[in-house]
Amino acid sequence: MPNTIQPTQHVKSRRASSAQLSEIVRISEAVRDRRAAGEDILSFGTGEPDFPTPPHVIEAAHEAMLRGETKYPPTQGTKELRTAIARTAPANLDPENVIVSTGAKQVLANAFLATLNPDDEVIVPAPYWTSYADIIEFCEATLVPVSCDASAGFKLSAARLSDAITPKTKWLLLNSPGNPSGALYSLQELSEIADVLRANSHVWVLADEIYEHISYSIFASFLNFAPDLADRTLIVNGVSKAYAMTGWRLGWGIGPVDLIETMTGIQGQSTSGASSISQAAALAALNGPQELLATRLVSFRERRDFVVAALNDAELLECPTPGGAFYVFPSCKAAVGKTTPDGTTITDDAAFCDFLLDHAKVALVPGRAFGLPGHFRLSYAYAKSDLEEGCKRIAAAVGGLY
Numbered sequence: 473m474p475n476t477i478q479p480t481q482h483v484k485s486r487r488a489s490s491a492q493l494s495e496i497v498r499i500s501e502a503v504r505d506r507r508a509a510g511e512d513i514l515s516f517g518t519g520e521p522d523f524p525t526p527p528h529v530i531e532a533a534h535e536a537m538l539r540g541e542t543k544y545p546p547t548q549g550t551k552e553l554r555t556a557i558a559r560t561a562p563a564n565l566d567p568e569n570v571i572v573s574t575g576a577k578q579v580l581a582n583a584f585l586a587t588l589n590p591d592d593e594v595i596v597p598a599p600y601w602t603s604y605a606d607i608i609e610f611c612e613a614t615l616v617p618v619s620c621d622a623s624a625g626f627k628l629s630a631a632r633l634s635d636a637i638t639p640k641t642k643w644l645l646l647n648s649p650g651n652p653s654g655a656l657y658s659l660q661e662l663s664e665i666a667d668v669l670r671a672n673s674h675v676w677v678l679a680d681e682i683y684e685h686i687s688y689s690i691f692a693s694f695l696n697f698a699p700d701l702a703d704r705t706l707i708v709n710g711v712s713k714a715y716a717m718t719g720w721r722l723g724w725g726i727g728p729v730d731l732i733e734t735m736t737g738i739q740g741q742s743t744s745g746a747s748s749i750s751q752a753a754a755l756a757a758l759n760g761p762q763e764l765l766a767t768r769l770v771s772f773r774e775r776r777d778f779v780v781a782a783l784n785d786a787e788l789l790e791c792p793t794p795g796g797a798f799y800v801f802p803s804c805k806a807a808v809g810k811t812t813p814d815g816t817t818i819t820d821d822a823a824f825c826d827f828l829l830d831h832a833k834v835a836l837v838p839g840r841a842f843g844l845p846g847h848f849r850l851s852y853a854y855a856k857s858d859l860e861e862g863c864k865r866i867a868a869a870v871g872g873l874y
């Protein structure tokens with residue numbers, strides 16, 4: 473056994489004490505332990521495409537290294553990449569409006585660190601991606617979750633938004649297509665939300681559009697149809713999901729220049745510019761052939777349709793059809809209160825997921841991790857054969873509840 477150094481005094485800051493081990497990490501660790509112990513676990517817990525990074529992107533990274541692009545890059549991102557990103561936005565945007573960061577997650581962290589004071593409120597429709605809550609808490613601001621259940625399509629309505637806004641509201645965080653629900657806001661829904669924002673000039677909108685290219689119907693960037701709100705909009709996007717580049721850690725923000733400058737200042741004192749090699753790779757992804765996006769979308773759609781049908785065929789589960797991303801977020805409410813074959817009662821969604829891990833050997837993430845209990849998230853960015861086997865196991869296990 474290696475030696476572990478343990479501190480003799482407690483060193484954690486107050487801020488760090490709030491950071492908890494995420495439910496998703498807890499589940500991945502349980503999966504790793506069980507697999508190490510020889511159990512055949514199928515995990516549908518991770519949010520990353522199963523495709524490889526496109527070969528031309530890998531070649532571009534290799535060439536960049538051979539050219540010597542291995543030095544500190546500009547903190548805000550290379551001009552070439554920011555120009556390519558600016559071209560993805562409407563209205564001939566200046567590259568000064570763009571920051572490149574180490575993943576979309578760092579864009580979010582930069583934005584919140586740059587703008588949130590203690591007591592500021594961030595409205596986040598629930599279910600939400602778990603990291604939003606953690607980053608907001610880390611900034612000592614207040615998360616204002618607004619529950620948006622399946623009957624609302626897991627989407628925030630203009631009326632609910634209006635009710636949630638207070639003088640302390642700093643941001644509305646919108647994520648479409650969304651993780652974990654896959655909800656895709658329609659143009660009509662987004663324009664109603666924009667109207668509420670027009671009436672509340674102190675509220676900024678952070679539109680996390682990282683799943684933009686995994687949309688099964690029309691996707692519109694927030695900047696596209698609410699250009700008048702551009703001076704208080706931050707778009708977050710990146711190459712992780714669209715181009716299967718999660719490990720390259722490359723994302724970006726598009727927003728007003730002074731916000732981008734402040735975020736760049738924060739990034740400069742934490743990580744500096746994103747990896748020069750990843751920036752060259754992202755440039756190749758954006759400037760290269762885009763047909764793969766459509767091909768991969770077809771594959772995601774097939775898998776979505778399969779999983780939705782299989783889970784709806786299972787007893788006690790209800791699985792809405794998501795409009796985007798690669799997750800389903802079915803309800804397991806009808807399973808709560810039922811008894812497992814070994815006599816335990818399913819008390820909630822977390823107990824339901826524990827039951828499936830024990831009895832079906834399938835790992836899923838309970839809805840409570842995303843601020844909306846009574847559900848679970850299944851990522852279908854996995855091989856069709858694993859999805860078939862997984863859904864079969866889930867249906868058999870649920871069928872054994874009484």
Ligand SMILES: Cc1ncc(COP(=O)(O)O)c(C=O)c1O
Nearest residue numbers: 519575576577601651710712723
């Ligand atoms: C909604 C959402 N935003 C942002 C991210 C982070 O993306 P990145 O890997 O580029 O940091 C994720 C990753 O799962 C996500 O689901």
